[in-house]
Amino acid sequence: MKRITLIVVILALATMACSITRATSEAPAAPQASTAVISALPTETALQPVQTILEPVSQLVPAKPSQVDLGVIYFTDFDKNDADWDEFSTENSQIAIGDSRLTIEVHRTMWETWTNPKAKPVDQPVVLETTAQLLYGAEDADYGFVCSYSGSQNYYTLAAHDDGTATIHRRKDGVPTLIAEATDLPIHKGGENHLRASCLDGFLQLEVNGILAVEVSDSELPLGSVGLLAGAYDEANIKIAYDWFAILSYQNYPSWDEEIRPVDLLYKTSFEHNDMAWQEGRGSFGDAFFREGKLEISTSNTSWVTWSIPQNLIIDTPVFIEVEAQGAEGSSYGVICGFQDADNYYGVLTDNYYAQIFQTSHGDSQTLDHVWISPTKRSDLNRLRVMCMEDKIRMDLNYEPILEVPVDLTPGAAGLVARSEYIPDTKVAFDNFSVSTAEEISRGNWDNYPEFWTYSTGFDNNDLNWDEGDWDSANLHIKDGRYQIKVNNDEWEVWALPHGLEVNSHVLVDVDAQRDFGPLDGGYGVVCSYQDSDNYYALVIDDEGYAEIYRWLNEKYEILAHSAEAPVNMGSSNFLSASCLPDRLSLEVNGQLVLDLEHDEAPLGMVGLLVRTPSEGGLQISFDNFNVTQETYQE
Helix, strand or coil, X not given: CCCCCCEECCCCCCCCCCCCCCCCCCCCCCECCCCEEEECECCCCCCCCCCCCEEEEEEECCCCHHHCCCCEEEEECCCCCCCCECCEECCCEEEEEECCEEEEEEXXXXXXXXXXXXXXXXXXXXXXXXXXXXXXXXXXXXXXXXXXXCCCCCEEEEEECCCCCEEEEEEECCEEEEEEEECCCCCCCCCEEEEEEEEECCEEEEEECCEEEEEEECCCCCCCEEEEEEEECCCCCEXXXXXXXXXXXCCCCCCXXXXXXXXXXXXXXXXXXXXXXXXCEECCCEEEEEECCEEEEEECCCCEEEEECECCCCCCCCEEEEEEEEECCCEEEEEEEEEEECCEEEEEXXXXXXXXXXXXXXXXXXXXXXXXXXXXXXXXXXXXXXXXXXXXEEEEECCEEEEEEECCCCXXXXXXXXXXCCCCCEEEEEEEEEEEEEEEEEHHHHHHCCEEEEEEECCCCCCCCECCEECCCEEEEXXXXXXXXXXCCCCCEEEECECCCCCCCCEEEEEEEEEEECCCCCEEEEEEEEEECCEEEEEEECCCCCEEEEEEECCEEEEEEEECCXXXXXXXXXXXXXXXXXXXXXXXXXXXXXXEEECCCCCCCEEEEEEECCCCCCEEEEEEEEEEEEEECCC
């Protein structure tokens, strides 16, 4: 599709702000006071003998604005013009607020129009949200945001299009430049699309319907005003409707003064079968079933939650809970703990935009704390850690600390929960659930404890002196929140190490990896037990589904295990989890164990990342969310 310079209608923009909501300015809240417990209807064919279960279901009601502090700079549902938005009508375009929405019409080809709430100026990094709909007109019409506006000649636009594309443009000194573009996005053609933009200092990101669409690092323009836009290209007469608009101040992720670590594993399951009397069945408001190695929980009504608990798992201690979750649009997911009965428990819920910790006590429910997550930490596969201590509950999402609240918790049962936010009949699939006893360790006293120590990076910066540079054979750079390794030579192997990371034990390593371009049979993965360039182990896959564990020992290459059936997402992100343990080497791909090898010869050594080419060079791999866990026993 064409992306040509647009003639612009110049409107005086002021800075603006945005809050994150669904269809209301009120935040999602905890389950209402009366928690109903209902008997499930007959179940589907189950993996174990069919049980009659009690399926807890709670209805959620919005909190009053006075009950919460969202850090929102501005929100409007366009019931009225509450912030001096530009409204006008000319032969070229029209902007109007009415019938609880803002509409922008463009009647001229190659024309762009925007507006802003001039009464709500801001001068800080912000996150913007809205829902937008193309009411009529060509599918390549622009709708979305303006940010960093300092005049009609200098601003960014972050736009989506009903043809499935998303773009970020920079106009500097009147010269427009396309600086990022993506295609094949999950656009609701002719329907409402949820847009979210992060307008930060030197970084821009656009999400469409909960999916990261396009992002770019660009510091050409300073922070400035924001607004909403519409644009027409080769075909005129388009109309865009915005139902609400919000601006949220950018929030940094918190950090914890004390580390909570797992100690003794109490229970672990990949949901191949119902081994702990999980509540399973169908009820009037939701259902829970084991399907294809997942626990699927769905809720039929919006603003309701459904949970399932392993009833034979007895918990009488603080616990460290981990789980992976994949949710449909409009769903949230989480964990419950300290469960005594349906009227007394704690819950943690997130949809990757909003997170909350709530308590139900004697049937009365309240949100203890909440946070808007900006920018979002969304991933195709989300990893949630919840630490339920006697005096606090803490949650991490995709290895980032998100929220902690003080509590007075009595240990009790733990389980999984799903909620339908604004779309009925949503479903969440859970996998790799584990519960361990938990212990809190002051960061200053780690040497006194046996510990699980974790290093995590999203490659926002080079924090541990990773290899970077350009050579004839390869290019290694940390860029746009990813570590990119490009191998130019044929039959070549390149590894990269975090030289500032001291490894003094065997390790567990996981990372997200994606082939950007190059041969399908190019390998990529993890290096461990690295001694020098002639002695190390590697656990790799390629986009054709081949996986291999091999080692170089005194310049000799040896394959230790291999498989041709790895569940690889070709051309997309793959989650790799490598275990380099004293007696075992294993590799999981996208949650499935692919290679598992008894091996007691691997020495301690450095860890890192690796890319190799077969007979053809020109392979680039992008790595993200690199995590190392090593177990250290101090005498």
